[in-house]
Amino acid sequence: MRKIFLTAALLAAFPAMAQTPAPGGGDTGGGIVRAAKPVTGEQVYGAVCQACHMADAKGGVGAGTIPALASNPKLAGAAYPIMVVAQGQGAMPGFVGTLSNAQMAEAITYVRTHFGNAYAKPVTEADVAKFAKPPSAGGH
Numbered sequence: 001m002r003k004i005f006l007t008a009a010l011l012a013a014f015p016a017m018a019q020t021p022a023p024g025g026g027d028t029g030g031g032i033v034r035a036a037k038p039v040t041g042e043q044v045y046g047a048v049c050q051a052c053h054m055a056d057a058k059g060g061v062g063a064g065t066i067p068a069l070a071s072n073p074k075l076a077g078a079a080y081p082i083m084v085v086a087q088g089q090g091a092m093p094g095f096v097g098t099l100s101n102a103q104m105a106e107a108i109t110y111v112r113t114h115f116g117n118a119y120a121k122p123v124t125e126a127d128v129a130k131f132a133k134p135p136s137a138g139g140h
């Protein structure tokens with residue numbers, strides 16, 4: 001059910017992203033830049049996270065409770081949001097296999113530095129890699 005919702009959100013979002021030139025897309029540090037996919041943290045947030053957490057990151061209560069990411073002290077440490085985003089928690093799906101480590105890092109950095117959060121230290125692709133266990137071994 002949630003997988004279907006997420007897939008629909010992604011399908012709806014990506015064609016729109018494809019038409020938007022990626023500002024600064026070349027310097028994400030991820031090394032892999034695919035123009036048709038969201039690259040910056042803001043783009044990943046808009047394409048993926050926003051569907052649940054809302055554009056203002058204040059979350060909401062509907063079919064389930066979506067916690068606010070805005071002004072959220074749980075984002076002060078990087079490990080917690082990395083784990084939640086990579087592996088999922090409760091009703092939130094994990095994004096390993098859906099987003100690249102670089103995309104997760106950008107999105108987490110984005111929410112930790114916006115919406116009333118000011119946790120300056122960026123989350124890197126390598127930070128995410130420590131928590132992101134690939135769904136199957138033998139990937140590259």
Ligand code: HEC
Pocket residue numbers: 002006044045048049050051052053064065066067068069072074075080081084085089090091092093095104107108111
């Ligand atoms: C399908 C809906 C959905 C999507 C998409 C989604 N989230 Fe979530 N998120 C949730 C729910 C539900 C929770 C609460 C999980 C729990 O603790 O039970 C949550 C929790 C979180 C938390 C922990 C907040 C806290 O206070 O404990 C973070 C951080 C987070 N999400 C970040 C993100 C980011 C970044 C993205 C985009 C890459 C994202 N989420 C995409 C539904 C979603």
